[in-house]
Amino acid sequence: MPLLEVSGLVRRFGGVTAVGGVDLSVEEGRLVSVIGPNGAGKTTLFNLITGLDRPDEGKVSFDGADITGFAPEKLAHLRLARTFQHGRVFANLSVLGNVLVGAHARLRAARPRLPVLGALGELALALIQPGSVRREEAALRAEALAIIARFGERLLPRQDQPAYSLSYANRRRVEIARALALSPRLLLLDEPTAGMNQTETAEMQALIAELKASGLTILLIEHKLDMVMSLSDEVVVMDDGKVIARGLPQAVRHDPAVIEAYLGHREVGGGAAEKALAEAAE
Numbered sequence: 001m002p003l004l005e006v007s008g009l010v011r012r013f014g015g016v017t018a019v020g021g022v023d024l025s026v027e028e029g030r031l032v033s034v035i036g037p038n039g040a041g042k043t044t045l046f047n048l049i050t051g052l053d054r055p056d057e058g059k060v061s062f063d064g065a066d067i068t069g070f071a072p073e074k075l076a077h078l079r080l081a082r083t084f085q086h087g088r089v090f091a092n093l094s095v096l097g098n099v100l101v102g103a104h105a106r107l108r109a110a111r112p113r114l115p116v117l118g119a120l121g122e123l124a125l126a127l128i129q130p131g132s133v134r135r136e137e138a139a140l141r142a143e144a145l146a147i148i149a150r151f152g153e154r155l156l157p158r159q160d161q162p163a164y165s166l167s168y169a170n171r172r173r174v175e176i177a178r179a180l181a182l183s184p185r186l187l188l189l190d191e192p193t194a195g196m197n198q199t200e201t202a203e204m205q206a207l208i209a210e211l212k213a214s215g216l217t218i219l220l221i222e223h224k225l226d227m228v229m230s231l232s233d234e235v236v237v238m239d240d241g242k243v244i245a246r247g248l249p250q251a252v253r254h255d256p257a258v259i260e261a262y263l264g265h266r267e268v269g270g271g272a273a274e275k276a277l278a279e280a281a282e
């Protein structure tokens with residue numbers, strides 16, 4: 001059974017069909033990439049999966065359960081995490097604070113409110129900070145720092161800096177760190193290297209490869225095709241709201257329909273396809 005299964009998903013905005021009947025499945029431990037030209041419907045698809053938007057038709061299942069239209073918070077409880085195309089962080093929180101938000105969200109999910117205590121009781125507990133709460137906080141902090149350490153010198157020395165003071169690339173790293181603190185079962189990354197230079201892109205690629213090697217299931221939107229080709233178990237190509245090709249990276253790379261979608265070429269040979277895709281990635 002796939003971890004994520006999307007069937008017949010449709011989303012219309014007025015006269016525009018942003019997602020027009022998409023099927024997609026991601027098996028546990030696999031990395032599937034969604035590529036396609038601007039406006040193909042990739043981000044809308046992510047929004048439908050992650051509860052930021054509701055489909056007009058179709059179904060989203062996670063681990064066999066119907067999660068269609070579930071609110072993002074409920075999905076976080078199921079440990080489905082995402083990052084955004086332009087990066088979203090809590091600007092006034094520190095790097096560590098941002099990552100702790102993710103860790104706390106996971107803790108709340110694992111330990112539902114104690115009905116006996118109620119909200120006031122929980123607040124009192126947090127204020128008094130008995131030993132158990134302090135130990136829990138210390139463990140979360142250590143865990144958050146370990147996640148930040150995955151980003152090495154980029155984030156570790158900046159753990160106490162507010163997110164607003166960071167470079168764009170670092171804010172994007174913080175967002176991924178926060179998503180990892182949720183200890184996700186499925187991670188959706190929307191263009192994690194957008195706005196990054198070559199060195200930063202290579203670092204991000206290495207990190208995603210590491211996450212994949214650790215067994216994390218990942219759904220990735222990415223325009224940098226070299227990265228897509230090297231990381232993906234499967235590539236799904238969208239154009240105009242529809243899936244026009246899917247399969248192993250090398251097969252997709254040579255698919256004339258894919259070249260046509262990117263560049264409008266109708267007749268291409270294998271070599272030309274590769275060149276066109278490389279150009280499209282620039």
Ligand SMILES: Nc1ncnc2c1ncn2[C@@H]1O[C@H](COP(=O)(O)OP(=O)(O)OP(=O)(O)O)[C@@H](O)[C@H]1O
Nearest residue numbers: 013016017018036037038039040041042043044045
């Ligand atoms: N909230 C909205 N209201 C109206 N139209 C929308 C809305 N969101 C998306 N669209 C339209 O749906 C289509 C798909 O957009 P989407 O952002 O999903 O594409 P994309 O593949 O993610 O593009 P990009 O690679 O540029 O991010 C586009 O035509 C877009 O203009």
